[in-house]
Amino acid sequence: MQAEAQIKCRNLWKVFGANPKQFLKKHHGNPSAEALNEEGYIGAVQDVSFDVNQGEILIIMGLSGSGKSTLIRCITRLNDPTAGEMEYEGRDLLKLSDRELIDIRRHKMGMVFQNFGLLPHRDVLENVAFPLEVQGVPKADRVERAKQMIELVGLGGRESYFPRELSGGQQQRVGIARSLAVEPDIWFLDEPFSALDPLIRAEMQDEFIRLQTMLKKTIVFITHDFEEATKLADRIGIMKDGRMVQMDTPEQIVLNPADDYVAEFAKNAPHERIVSVRAIMGPVAADAVGSVESTAKIGSCAEQVLTGEHPVAVVDPATHEVVGSIDRHRIATSIFGRRAA
Amino acid sequence: MKYALKGALVAAMMAVPGLAFAEAESDDPIIIVQNNWTSQLVLSYVVGKALEAEGYTVEYAPSDSQLQFQAIADGDMHFQVEAWEGSMKSAFEKAVENGMVDAGTHSAATREEWWIPNYVLEKCPGAGSWQGLDRCAEMFATAETKPKGRFVGPPADWGKNYADRIDALEMNFEAINVGQAATLWAELQSAYDRKEPIVLFNWTPNFIESKFEGQFVDFPAPSAACNEVKEWGPNPNATGDCGAPHSGWLKKAAWSGLAEKYPGAWSMMQNIDFSNAQIAAAALMVDVDGMEPEEAAEKWIEDNADVVAGWKG
Amino acid sequence: MTEVMAHRPSEGLSLARLPGWVHFALIMVAGVLLSLVWEGATRWPEAWVIPAEPWLTGYIEWLKNDATIFGVEFKEITRGIGAALKAPVKWAEYLLYRGFKGIGLGPLPWVAVAAGVIIFAHWVGDWKLVALCVFSMIYLAVFNVWKDSMKTMTIVIVAVPMAALLGVVLGIWVTRSRIAERIFTPMFDLMQAIPHMAYLAPVAALFAFGPVTALIATVIFAMPPMARCTILGLQTVSSDVLEAGQMSGCTKRQALWKVALPSSKRTLMLGLNQVVMQTLAMVVIASIAGATGLGHKLLYSLQQLRLGVAIEQGIAITLIAIVLDRLTQAYAYKETDHFAAEKSWVQRHKHMLTFLVILVVSYIAAEFYRWVNIPPSKFTYMVDGEKVTLFDAKQLARTIDAALREFNTWAYPYINPIRDWTTINVLIPTRDFFLWLPWPVFVGVIALAALRLGGLGVMLLCIALAMSFIVTGFWEQAMKTTYVVLIAATISVLIGVPLGVLAANPVLLMPPILMLIGIIEIYQIVAWLLVPLTVPDIVIFSTTIDIAVFATIAVLAVLFLALSPRLREVIFIVFAIKQIVDVIFWILSLLITLISSIGGGDVSGFSAALMSGLPSAAWIVTALLLLRGVGDGLFQGSPLVNLAQFFQSVTRVILSTCDTLQTFPSFIYLIPAIMLFKIGDFANIFAIIPYAMVPAIRYTYLGLKRIPPVTVEAAIANGTTPMQRLWKVELPVALPEIMLGLNQTILFALAMTAITALIGSTDLGQEVVRSISTQNFGRGILAGLFIAALGIIADRLIGSWAAERKRQLGVA
Ligand SMILES: Nc1ncnc2c1ncn2[C@@H]1O[C@H](COP(=O)(O)OP(=O)(O)OP(=O)(O)O)[C@@H](O)[C@H]1O
């Protein structure tokens, strides 16, 4: 199930400072943290390599200032990386002409900003239609498309409102509608929900999932909220001081954190919803009663296991063979054990 | 359709001034300079209206009294009816060098001299002459000039150096120059209302005569020798120990191209000649009777129809 | 400062460890010693003077007469540009007052113009705007300034769009190109710091004398604020918005026109406001260079000492400025109609249609009635077959003249001693000090200050600027300018900053003022008891009224106290405001008494008159202020008087006075200044202050308003009293901004020296004015540049300080 990489990043560097290119060269493309510090440079992104696969939701996490925004701004070329390579569907992103870049942005990429980035002088409709307008889509067409998008994000009837007349959640929906108006292939979201209150936020997350099931886009999503990440992610990348310390499925991150920093992130994660039965099962047990699929999350079978006296058999959903068993004890440690530790 | 309409509109708009300009081509306006004192304003309207009566198109352009001459030399403006020896001599002469034309001198004579309001004579009976004035110098002192008397002089750029004359006559005065004529009048008005002694620069003809009572101070009569021969005059060791001439010139200035472009107007302009009385009458209607300068000009032309008719011939 | 020194790495020089004042002292001593042994340090040696003046004059003469570019005479080019610019001016003239002779169409009838303005106001604004426009149109008509206003407008309606457009274009260019930034940023500084008079003569020489010269001079003066605002606006658009634009696939051009510019609208509109104000502020000076209209008439009125008329004309200029400004701002912020689509075409265009109808009707009516075309010079009506004049502007003007003269005669004996005392004891010594100052001390002190505040670059720039007027032989004039400007700026700041504080936070000043009330009240009663012995009836009369009104209020207060807390508030406010006004007058009168007694004037009768006679004036002012407050309260449907509302209106009054001071022609203050103070630096300084005070007020206000609310709230939470908050939190935090106000104050004062030169002075300003008449282009431009140099030195010093301080406060 090797998915195709839509975006490839290799050894990406983004250094801020007086003369970053020369600085990198001086240190043979790999300056140490001390060197950065000493010469007053900020290594916002350091030697990051990863792929974004077709159709996946990749979530990037990390502490404030760890370089998440800078990373996706490099990919979208809002910032030019200092060194490294990037490909988009096999095309070298760094060698694009201005025209080609504009074209890719117009048709392939969409982006939602942390602070919405709405144009204050345009109403909702005009904001959403804006990307189409700059492409030169005829007015009637773009108005129609924009209205659809507004309908999609649930803002129908507010077309002629100005951003200042909308709440934060509504503004972000406009941002989302705008980024979707051009039907992008890949969608970047930089902490889209962080400015929202918990209720609206949960609502927006559900909305997001709803949209994604409809639209099936490739998504790169930044968040601070691990729970949010686990709710949405196919894979999670965790950044620290500009470096990508681990990129893996939520389950792997929870179970096999690469270091303490990652473990700290995963600490409060709801294991029952992340970890699958397969990861904690024991050997095949003879006294097993009933069965669960090995890919099921432990939360979904916890009741079944906990209420029964006997272990439950674990079945591989593909082959229908019994591959192990799971008992109360294993479930209890996996859910509560770590938290106590 | 929308664009066609706009295009047509623009075209129409372009055509209108085209018309206006085209018609004006045959008689470009003659531009007459206007300054900011009464007699000049009224007389410039008089000239303008006389020219209009002859079928010329006339425009009036306001100007600073000093910048105007260069503009006349360059042909940006065409005619100035009042050029004063006292305040404009240097700018006038410089512009003549650069091609402006001296269009003749009026019969009106001008005089510029130290001037005192009449009430000063009550406090200092001798003030009518320079020696008498000098004896009361302290009466005119201010904080800056104490113990010397203060003489409120003309703007420094009018080319009068009264400090030199004070030195030459060894007077106990200090000349404080104003920045513009209006400042002189403000000083005079303020002192006059309070009957405070003041001696200041003044000239004739102007509106001051109609509003304030006063007289010029007598100085030793000027002569050529005064400025060249030290022994001449009250101070045997200095030149310049005398007053200003009692009759300075009042000239007309014109653009050099007038003669060719508007020969009729040019000959009229050369004939124009105002006397002191005529100028005073013109200014009086505005300064005392409160008419607008343009009204006053119409009235003046009515009153002096023969004079105006004379210019044509 | 010592601390800073201590932390610096020692460069092996023990000198560097000495405290700052020692450095300054060393420089001064060294400079003075140098002047003792070398005379050249007192006065730059004659032989070393660089003859920049003849060079420059020669250069401009050469440009004008002989220069060619690619075989085309330079003069042809400039004159060509002049001719091209003439076209729009001509158009405006046809439209506004000449008429289209070619097709026999007159100029716009005044009824149509006035109706147009009012209809436009109704379309874009609220009833207040409409009221303002109605009032202004009536004013222009009844004060006999309509035609001249239209003449003035011909330049204005061409200059404003031109300056705005040019400003935007240059501003964009500067943000786009390093080179443009390098070239234009200092040019904008210069264009604003050089007094406009300095470039009138050369511009006139190169571009043909007439309206075009006025237009160009106006545009040069009015454009830089627009450019600056454009730059500021573009640089401060939130990066999110810009990036959203980029991600939407904007090309560079789209990113500019569709994203960056529209989102910086607020700042751009501020720029436009400045353009309008500056354009109108130039009206009078433009008339020196050949613009007809109000400016020309105003100078004529002043020349005739018809101050009343001049004031009427000056107010007309100010009104035009305010109307234009409010209309453009209202247009820009017009709310979009969410329901426009549902209305019929006629409904959507009703304003336009009404105007068109009025236009056509008035053109036709103008054929039959002259008053439709031009307002009548006298508004008369018939009573029993006799003409009665409704309103006579000339009569009013004469009354104003008489009143001013009356006031002058009355006040002079008291003011003259103050003038003399100040002149002898303050002005002359200060001037002499500056003239005595050896130039190495001057340059050294500036250099050291620049080094400490801004570093090496700033120091070199300041040295270069200061040396520029020394080596060209303008030292003496420059020092006279410096001294006048320093004094004027100091006074302006002393008056302006408290006003700014009051505007920003009027409630803050209440407690101390309330404390004063009691004291004043007692004082007044005592004064009332004593006064009959010493002063004439009129004074007793006004004091009696004063006391009587107070008694009435007191009775009312007691009667209604129990009934309505609201009313109690009203009474409290009436009381408080009256007292504020009273106190101001009182302090003034005390000051005058004090200083004039030092000067030896006779003051007993006068001070008594002031102290007890002014309360009735105070009542009038109070009533006016209250009317505003109460009116606002009523119209907003809130309770009768609302404290906050009332203070809001105080703020508005102060700020709109600022607008007014900026456009009201400063030439007008010159005359009363001369009448009261005679020619001299006292009058000069007096005339500078109203103009230079404006930025001090504005910046203080803005500085205080921009303090983050958290900061203030934290201080409240710490239990500070309002006064403590002001002194310990708000003023220190706002100080950088206030200092920038001081900076602007100095620049404004410098600019005014070219205008006060008309009173009579011997400084750089006088050189500028004199160069116009002597056609000595070089000297004028140099003097102008040196005024600018002084301004830029002040700007760099204060600017560096403020930037550093802002950085420290983390509000950069
Ligand atoms: N334009 C810039 N110039 C200099 N430094 C920058 C710039 N943009 C980002 N940085 C630095 O790069 C580092 C990474 O910033 P980035 O915005 O990518 O962090 P982040 O992970 O998105 O943080 P947050 O969660 O707060 O949004 C930070 O140290 C920041 O200071």
Ligand SMILES: [Mg+2]
């Ligand atoms: Mg971020």
